[in-house]
Each structure stands twice: as C-alpha cells, then as structure tokens.
Amino acid sequence: MTSPGKRRGLDGLERNWEIEFYETGDGRRPVLEWIKHDLTPTKRRALGSAMRRVLQVHGPAVARSSWGRHLGGGIFEFRLRMRGNEIVNVEAQVHKITVHQARRRFDLNPSEDALLRVFCAARGGTIIVLLHAYDKGEDPTAKRQQRAIAEARRRLKELEAGAAKPAPVTSGATSLDPCPYSTRLCA
Amino acid sequence: MNDFDQLITDIEREARDEGPEAVAELQMFDSRFRLAAQLLAARRQARMTQKELALRSGVQQADISRIERGEVTPRVSTLDRLLMPLGRHLAVVEDRATPAA
Numbered sequence: 001m002t003s004p005g006k007r008r009g010l011d012g013l014e015r016n017w018e019i020e021f022y023e024t025g026d027g028r029r030p031v032l033e034w035i036k037h038d039l040t041p042t043k044r045r046a047l048g049s050a051m052r053r054v055l056q057v058h059g060p061a062v063a064r065s066s067w068g069r070h071l072g073g074g075i076f077e078f079r080l081r082m083r084g085n086e087i088v089n090v091e092a093q094v095h096k097i098t099v100h101q102a103r104r105r106f107d108l109n110p111s112e113d114a115l116l117r118v119f120c121a122a123r124g125g126t127i128i129v130l131l132h133a134y135d136k137g138e139d140p141t142a143k144r145q146q147r148a149i150a151e152a153r154r155r156l157k158e159l160e161a162g163a164a165k166p167a168p169v170t171s172g173a174t175s176l177d178p179c180p181y182s183t184r185l186c187a
Numbered sequence: 188m189n190d191f192d193q194l195i196t197d198i199e200r201e202a203r204d205e206g207p208e209a210v211a212e213l214q215m216f217d218s219r220f221r222l223a224a225q226l227l228a229a230r231r232q233a234r235m236t237q238k239e240l241a242l243r244s245g246v247q248q249a250d251i252s253r254i255e256r257g258e259v260t261p262r263v264s265t266l267d268r269l270l271m272p273l274g275r276h277l278a279v280v281e282d283r284a285t286p287a288a
Contacts, residue, residue: 032190053221057228094209
C-alpha cells in the first residue's frame with residue numbers, strides 16, 4: 001500500500017491525484033457504498049484497479065481520452081467498459097464453473113456490457129471527488145443518464161456551498177432558511 | 188490512509204479471501220490498466236494521435252485504442268513496435284510501494 005500524500009508515478013507523470021468520496025450530511029458516501037455493495041466482485045476489482053491506475057494518474061485529463069468525457073460545469077465522467085462475454089468468461093474461470101453455469105448463477109448476458117460511469121469533479125488541483133456513479137449497462141436510457149448527471153451537479157453545488165461556509169448546517173434546516181419551522185414561528 | 192486507499196486494500200483482501208483466480212484477475216486488471224495509462228501518457232508526451240502512432244508503428248489504430256482502454260493484454264512484440272516511435276522501451280521496474288502483507 002502506498003502512503004497517502006504526494007506520489008510520483010513511475011511513468012514520469014508529475015501530477016498525482018487524491019481520490020475522495022462525496023459525503024452526504026448524514027455521513028453516507030454513496031459512491032463508496034455502490035462500489036462495495038452493488039458491484040459484483042469482478043466489477044469491483046476492475047473499477048478499483050482502473051481508478052487507481054488511470055484516474056489517479058491522469059486525473060481530469062481522462063476526459064480527453066476514451067476513459068472519459070467532460071460534462072460541463074466542472075464535472076467529468078470516468079468510464080469503464082467491460083464486455084459481457086469477458087465478464088462471463090472471467091466469472092466462469094474464477095469460480096471453476098462452465099460459462100453456461102456462470103451465466104445462470106450471476107444472471108449474466110454475454111451481449112450485455114457493463115458500462116460503469118463515475119461522475120467526478122477536480123477540487124483544488126490535487127483532489128478528485130467522486131460524486132455519483134451507476135452502471136449504464138443496467139439502465140442505458142438517456143433519462144437515467146440525465147438524472148444521474150443532475151444528481152452529480154447537485155452534489156457538487158452542495159460541496160461548493162459547504163466550502164464557502166465554515167460552519168456545517170444542522171440537519172433538518174437548509175442554510176438559506178434561518179428558521180427551521182415556519183416563518184410565523186420565528187417572526 | 189484515506190478512504191480510497193482503504194477501498195483498494197479491501198479489494199485486495201477480498202480477492203485473497205476469494206482465492207488465487209480472483210487474485211490473478213485483479214493482477215490482470217492492474218497490469219492492463221497501468222499499461223493503458225502509461226501508453227496514453229507516452230503518446231501524449233510525444234504529441235501523437237492514435238492515428239499517427241498507428242502509421243509509425245504499423246499497429247492498427249483499433250488495437251492501439253483497445254490497449255489504451257485496457258481491454259486487451261498486448262504481446263511484447265506489439266508493445267515494442269508501439270514504443271519505438273515514442274522513444275521508449277519496455278523495462279522492469281521495482282514497485283515503489285511494498286505489497287500489502
């Protein structure tokens with residue numbers, strides 16, 4: 001395990017990015033939870049490895065490669081495509097079962113690709129915050145994608161607002177509303 | 188250790204608990220993605236497009252694209268052809284980080 005802090009890549013790249021998880025007001029980290037609980041072990045290994053070896057090294061520059069794209073408003077997408085037949089083969093090999101058994105046990109379709117999408121924002125020139133993520137292979141609709149991007153934008157806005165205000169807002173009240181009840185009660 | 192480093196440690200432990208095939212799978216991903224990132228960096232430093240590198244190396248652009256996306260494990264001979272026009276060569280380097288015990 002590498003120690004946290006400044007690291008220099010062996011490939012001569014000077015920039016190395018710290019990866020952080022967006023945290024909700026009540027301490028949940030949705031992207032971390034998604035990786036740990038929603039992904040299969042194979043997808044978890046693939047995405048963890050890709051973020052460590054590619055995202056952590058190239059940072060937001062992944063948006064200028066086939067690893068991602070800019071979405072505007074300071075948000076970029078990091079993506080990992082895993083071909084369906086490759087996942088089936090890997091699962092079969094790992095669990096020492098046939099390809100057919102792997103398809104049935106893990107409900108896999110070889111023609112279904114996993115398209116892991118992670119929405120990120122660069123902060124302060126050294127940090128990448130993972131705002132939101134989903135598997136586009138499971139829901140390829142444009143609607144789902146728009147909703148996911150909108151949620152990522154909302155979370156980034158919340159982060160930026162939080163950074164401007166030193167004191168955290170207590171739960172239940174919004175920062176814009178000094179009165180947690182109705183205006184009449186506080187008037 | 189931050190949350191991301193902790194996640195990587197957890198993923199490594201999960202693979203070890205699962206068995207040698209899972210460890211091999213993680214190593215395969217690591218190897219492909221590290222190579223993908225390094226080739227991408229080398230091509231960018233040389234200010235070459237995939238198309239230009241394809242012309243100068245004789246490796247098909249589609250194959251370069253797949254290597255840079257970490258979708259395939261290229262042969263050493265393919266890598267040699269790709270690295271020559273970039274003024275690079277394959278090397279064996281020591282891990283900076285000590286592997287997790």
